[in-house]
Amino acid sequence: MPDALDAPLSLDLFFEGWELFREPALAGAIAGALLGLLGVYVVLRRVVFLSAAVSQAAGLGVALSFYAALHLGVAVSPLVGAAVLTGLAVLPFVGGGTDARRESLLGVIWLLGSAGTLAVGTRIVAEVTDIQDILFGTAVAVAPEDFARLWQVALALGLLHLWWWRGFAAASFSRDAARVQGLPVRLLDVVLFATLALAVSLTTRTLGALPAFAFSVLPAVAALAVARSVPQALVLATGLGALTGFGGYLLSFRYSLPVGPAQALLGVALVAALHGPVRAARGVRRLRARFAATT
Template identity: 55%
Template sequence: MPETTPGLSAFFEAWDLFREPALAGAVAGALLGMLGIYVVLRRMVFLSAALSQSASLGVSLAWFAQVRWSVPAWIASPTTGGTAASLLAAGAMLAGRSSLSTRRDGVLGWVYLLGAAGTLAVGTRIVQEVQDIETLLFGSGVAVRPEDFTLLVQVSVVIGLLHLWLHRGFIQVATDQDGARVRGLPTRLVDALLIVSLAVAVSVGTRILGALPVFAFTVLPAMAALGLAVNVPQALPIAALVGGACGFGGYLVAYRYRLPVGASQTLVAALAVAAVHLLQRALAAIVALRNRQRHDHNHEHGPDCGHPAVPHGDHVDYLVGGHLHHPDAEECHDHGPLAGP
């Protein structure tokens, strides 16, 4: 008998069951998507991968401590373990910060590999938790405990407000560190705040969703948003929206097609980036077509082309149909309508 896939109406009929995990994907996607703008702008994509693997190791060690050493769960809770490990990793990265990008990349690689290999190694010592280890690495937010969801919302509100307040400082440090230092901004403090807030968000997200979707949410929504926004402040809420939509939409897709949740959320985010890229290409093609139509002349502009030459800033344009045309080696650009007196 062929297997039937559940409809989305069944999903919303059982909303009480799915509310926490579906909303956890949306909240974590929004928070990590917003923070991911800084990760992508600073070309430190590997940072979030390293932090999420460190958080995985911390969670595994917490389980190990509970199973092997009978440490009470309220002391060695997975959330505490994940947060402590990712903060330690953030500290190592801040301490290993160097003007040499090779050194910085090396530290990131070291943290990532220690986290990934450590998680797998610890997993072999806590056989009864192996399923949880796999969930941790690849993500499967099928069920989220209410207290974990509450913690995620609290962390998201605090970090979101902090970033709303200080976003101009974070943007300066992420896009123009030298300029910010010359202007006297406290770049080290801002940098530390950024990495610590990222470490906390990643550790809580990893505990609930797993390392794979957390890594995806800190990279892919930001890529999509930076392709859509006109500036970085605008990219921040767009990335949060895209991340939230991918977290929730990924959960729906996983339910509908019986896929692992983490993989589904990651795929949805990757497809969002591809869709934005295609949209950009299409828009660029339309603009180029309109440009060609506006520039429908079978000659190259020059002193003798017949079009009036108009000085424009530090160069000369040619007036065609009320628009300033500026030729360069490859094509003719429309520099807009001629401004009035």
Template identity: 50%
Template sequence: MDPFAQPQQGPSWADFVAAWELFRDPVLSAGIAGLVLGFLAVYVVLRRMVFVSAAVTQGAGLGVALAFYAAIHLGIDIDPGLGAVATALLIAGLLVLDPGRLGLSRETVLGLAFALCGGGAVLVGARISQEAHDIQAILFGIGVMVAPEDLRAIEIAALALMLVHLWLFRGLCFASFDPVAARVQGLPVRVLDAVLLASLGIMIGVAARALGSLPVFALSTMPGAAAVLLGRGRLALTFALAAALGSAAGVGGYLLAFFWELPVGGAQTVLAVVIAIAAALALAAARALAGLMRRG
């Protein structure tokens, strides 16, 4: 080891700007996907659907693995993104049906789906060693680049879903948070639930192909948890905050990964969790301060 050698410096902001053409697609993908997933995360958190998000995310990972398997061993060319969306929608569709008719609870169905998809992705991945790196990138988000077609898929899905959700915002909120009253008012609660679950399936499937299942799960839960704490019951503000925090976690995680030379998916996941913890600490501090002021 040369004691006179210059210490190595990590990547700088100038390096990032100089290579913006290379990083543009993954940054935009993370920001757009994070925005929509964060928006949907409010429903996930308030309706206690976190396990739904986990199961759908695992389904998306299995769909990508199956697409690679079909191409390698069966000679059937299936777009991995399409495979992710198809299996994610399949898992989401199981929840639209009434599992009670089979004597199963919703939690049991979710547990079965989560375990089957997670184990299936590992088993299928073991049979396609040629694409082992791609499978790892999809499951854990270790990939750095995003294909242009994946960015386009995210853009199209994000635009379509946000238009639908803004158009149906009042009805979706009413059906989600007070379904009994919504039925009394004549709203098609079952249809609106199907719209929400399909939205989760589509966005999670599309985003998992580009970002990885692990960060997608974090982005579909943590921003919602943080926004619910900070929004204090104001729905419009809560949804706006969740969308902004989701986008910030996606883009910020990518930047952290670049500057600190970390796995992208791990950085995005941890940042999303840190945002949720920071929101909880901020709320606790605000309540403590308010209590001190009342005593004073």
């Protein structure tokens, strides 16, 4: 059998099999675009590990749903359990707070989610595989109903963010001035973090935890290297997110790589491609200024 890395597959094959690949490839693009957009707030508010923590909290929610059904006789949909725990996980981030407080909270939520899931998992051994399936969907194949749910939610959240972006930006980047100007800062925070929790948990469910984390951080980091304003950053991060999701799927097909890591690595490559020249140009300017000062 030839080494896959030595013999990349033709992309013609990909497009010939479009019927087969359409949903996972487009799901990557849609989730990438949505989380790319929201990622600008995630990165600038310094909560980049939020999506990782949210995934773990969702895991605990699903585990608790199974536990309730098995041992307490209470039927709770695993998705509802995940949604409730996800909502509770983002609640502490509504409002201000110092970087240290936010970082500590992220650590606590991640640990509570992961340790809690493992602990509850010992009481629901038979369902642990189901938890993995429900939580960490696979980016290789996406069920039609999951794809439909993803694009519908993405469209709704995208439109909401297009409409409310000035409010979200004011509440995120100039909180005190926004409060003095009478903006409903707390409500804006609640809506922003609720949309973020929904987008992260849905992407995690549909494509997996790694792509969800990658989409919510890397496109925004790349966009912020070159954007000159917040609207520019939002538009650019949306586009780069879509590129990361779709391009990552193409890469995974061509080089027989796992989808999630291929998407994450493409995101890292975009960050390097956009930050590299910017930093190099800055270095050259500094050198020139130093040279001019010494002559």
